[in-house]
Amino acid sequence: MKILVPIKRVIDYNVKVRVKSDGSGVDLANVKMSMNPFDEIAVEEAIRLKEAGVATEVVAVSIGVKQAQETLRTALAMGADRAILVVATDEVHDDIEPLAVAKILKALIAEENPGLVIAGKQAIDNDMNATGQMLSALLGWSQAAFASHLDIQGDHALVTREVDGGLQTIKVKLPTIVTTDLRLNEPRYASLPNIMQAKKKQLDEKTAAEYGVDLTPRLTVIKTTEPAARAAGIKVGSVEELVTKLKEVRAV
Amino acid sequence: MAVLLIGEVTSGTLALDATGKAVTAAKQLGDVTVLCIGASAKGAADEAAKIDGVSKVLVVEDALYGHRLAEPVAALIASMASGYSHILAPSTTDAKNIMPRVAALLDVMILSDVVGVVDADTFERPIYAGNAIQTVKSTDSVRVMTIRTSTFDMAGTGGSALVEVVATRDNPGLSEWIEDKVAASNRPELTSAGVVVSGGRGVGSEADFALIEKLADKLGAAVGASRAAVDSGYAPNDWQVGQTGKVVAPDLYVAVGISGAIQHLAGMKDSKIIVAINKDEEAPIFKIADYGLVGDLFNIVPELTGKL
Numbered sequence A: 001m002k003i004l005v006p007i008k009r010v011i012d013y014n015v016k017v018r019v020k021s022d023g024s025g026v027d028l029a030n031v032k033m034s035m036n037p038f039d040e041i042a043v044e045e046a047i048r049l050k051e052a053g054v055a056t057e058v059v060a061v062s063i064g065v066k067q068a069q070e071t072l073r074t075a076l077a078m079g080a081d082r083a084i085l086v087v088a089t090d091e092v093h094d095d096i097e098p099l100a101v102a103k104i105l106k107a108l109i110a111e112e113n114p115g116l117v118i119a120g121k122q123a124i125d126n127d128m129n130a131t132g133q134m135l136s137a138l139l140g141w142s143q144a145a146f147a148s149h150l151d152i153q154g155d156h157a158l159v160t161r162e163v164d165g166g167l168q169t170i171k172v173k174l175p176t177i178v179t180t181d182l183r184l185n186e187p188r189y190a191s192l193p194n195i196m197q198a199k200k201k202q203l204d205e206k207t208a209a210e211y212g213v214d215l216t217p218r219l220t221v222i223k224t225t226e227p228a229a230r231a232a233g234i235k236v237g238s239v240e241e242l243v244t245k246l247k248e249v250r251a252v
Numbered sequence B: 001m002a003v004l005l006i007g008e009v010t011s012g013t014l015a016l017d018a019t020g021k022a023v024t025a026a027k028q029l030g031d032v033t034v035l036c037i038g039a040s041a042k043g044a045a046d047e048a049a050k051i052d053g054v055s056k057v058l059v060v061e062d063a064l065y066g067h068r069l070a071e072p073v074a075a076l077i078a079s080m081a082s083g084y085s086h087i088l089a090p091s092t093t094d095a096k097n098i099m100p101r102v103a104a105l106l107d108v109m110i111l112s113d114v115v116g117v118v119d120a121d122t123f124e125r126p127i128y129a130g131n132a133i134q135t136v137k138s139t140d141s142v143r144v145m146t147i148r149t150s151t152f153d154m155a156g157t158g159g160s161a162l163v164e165v166v167a168t169r170d171n172p173g174l175s176e177w178i179e180d181k182v183a184a185s186n187r188p189e190l191t192s193a194g195v196v197v198s199g200g201r202g203v204g205s206e207a208d209f210a211l212i213e214k215l216a217d218k219l220g221a222a223v224g225a226s227r228a229a230v231d232s233g234y235a236p237n238d239w240q241v242g243q244t245g246k247v248v249a250p251d252l253y254v255a256v257g258i259s260g261a262i263q264h265l266a267g268m269k270d271s272k273i274i275v276a277i278n279k280d281e282e283a284p285i286f287k288i289a290d291y292g293l294v295g296d297l298f299n300i301v302p303e304l305t306g307k308l
Helices: A037-051 A068-078 A098-112 A131-139 A192-198 A239-248 B016-027 B042-048 B070-079 B093-105 B209-219 B227-231 B297-307
Strands: A002-007 A009-011 A033-035 A057-064 A082-087 A116-120 A142-153 A156-163 A166-173 A176-180 A203-207 A219-225 A234-236 B002-006 B031-038 B054-061 B086-090 B110-114 B122-127 B132-138 B143-147 B162-165 B175-182 B195-199 B222-225 B252-256 B273-278 B291-294
Touching: A002 A037, A002 A068, A002 A098, A009 A068, A033 A037, A033 A068, A037 A057, A037 A068, A037 A116, A037 A142, A037 A176, A057 A068, A057 A098, A068 A082, A068 A192, A068 A203, A082 A098, A098 A131, A098 B093, A116 A131, A131 A142, A131 A176, A131 B070, A131 B093, A142 A166, A142 B070, A142 B093, A142 B175, A156 A176, A156 B093, A234 A239, A239 B273, A239 B291, A239 B297, B002 B016, B002 B093, B016 B031, B016 B086, B016 B143, B031 B042, B031 B070, B042 B054, B042 B162, B070 B093, B086 B093, B093 B110, B093 B143, B110 B122, B195 B209, B209 B222, B209 B252, B209 B297, B222 B227, B273 B297
Parallel strands: A002 A057, A002 A116, A057 A082, A082 A203, A116 A176, A142 A176, A234 B291, B002 B031, B002 B086, B031 B054, B054 B162, B086 B143, B110 B143, B195 B222, B195 B252, B252 B273, B273 B291
Antiparallel strands: A009 A033, A142 A156, A156 A166, A166 B175, A219 B132, B122 B132
């Protein structure tokens, strides 16, 4: 079985984002970019399934700017077999919407015929949490979102999902779309020899136009602003003082 | 304009808080119809009918919808979409699972975690872990969205809407429910609690998390945790507060042994009063805390519990 893993190049999760003063967006010029953390978990899970003999090939896919090549090389260095880059924009500030990404992935899946797609549950930039579910809907496949455990058994998968109030286990028919939650696994680091080797692995470049998908955003961004800042607080010297303060403001 | 709001129904019971808050957002957009779906949903529908601002409640009861599997539920909602300008649900894990699927079936975008309604087409939502607020205008014919409940007030309950039973749909047969592992709790539900006490890596062990729980019980609070505490096994993962966990905005949030990483702040920085207890006076949590106390939590927390 072939596994397709969509990955996204996003601002590094440790970077404190800066909102541009003209309200046009978040400043991404000269900011450290990395693979979306949930996608690292997806790549890791796919590689583990290959190591376990369940998967035959792991294909990493990214949609966006040309620089997403670097993100795909990271996935190759972790252990993905080959990569596909779909160039959809030249501008790093253009975030392709989940609906358009899902449509491109659908077209790619028609070519690649994977038995399983593992995606991250959400990208830490747009915080949408939608692409996997949308892709599943467009394909008419089953879905298993927010997975913390994945077990492939013949023509179906048993997936434990993180839900409000606890865990839920469901059985989904293959092919399926799984989206990863944080506790699915601990992603590996790419070793230096593997990083060198990844440079030789196949990376095909395509364009969104080849798939005939309309990228016109359905949601027009009118402005991006900083959230309201909190007023500065105070430090108290003792538990007594803390309790007094909290009683003053009727918080306890 | 007509608005379809998906009621949050778990095991036949309506989550009144989540649904009521989403009604507050929905009321601004038009005439609100609440849809209650489940293996048993009639009781939940009767509850929903009492929420102020709800003009009609539709109920779909069938074993097929028992655990709100995404495929049958999304197919059902999409089949009922015509005639509605907006389809909303509170941002719970159920809704996050189902609503993007509904949107794609209708060939429209999803608006996730809406925190503000500007007008019928224009909405505000947080991006980058809540570090920026984006105002977006939808060009879609139907706006499908999830509502971040922590930013809307609960609607009143004195209404008496009509309840109407609706027919079920076919089972796509793509998935089945196997089991639930529900974390037992007598404490208030985390996302609707008035007070939340959270512990982080600084608590040090699962056993020591009892300190946090004792303080929480004294305050009648829900217990939360940082990702570090959850990953270290000190607390179950449904206690996690943050970008990838739950988003809370209680009247009082007490952060104990939590440094205040961006991802955690995304889940609690809209709390009315934030108290931080940490031994590191440089911890970023002190930048947003209204009251900070620097010191050893193992001395401070028991003393605080005793003095309340």
